[in-house]
Amino acid sequence: MAAKDKKGKVDALLERFTSRKLLVWMTxxxxxxxxxxxxxxxxxxxxxxxxxxxxxxxxxxxxxGKK
Numbered sequence: 865m866a867a868k869d870k871k872g873k874v875d876a877l878l879e880r881f882t883s884r885k886l887l888v889w890m891t892x893x894x895x896x897x898x899x900x901x902x903x904x905x906x907x908x909x910x911x912x913x914x915x916x917x918x919x920x921x922x923x924x925x926x927x928x929g930k931k
Contacts, residue, residue, distance in 0.1 A: 888913070893906065
């Protein structure tokens with residue numbers, strides 16, 4: 865199996881269960897819990913995640929109507 869095909873399957877699996885932004889946030893949270901990331905870094909990433917997710921949700925609602 866080619867690496868490109870394998871990567872495509874992994875991406876499809878991840879998209880099915882979670883967004884990439886959420887995956888990054890969960891990874892950063894795990895790193896915070898084990899002491900590999902500072903609280904300031906985690907806070908910055910959390911604010912960015914919440915802000916971008918809110919923007920995406922608002923854009924979808926505006927374009928397709930509220931569901």
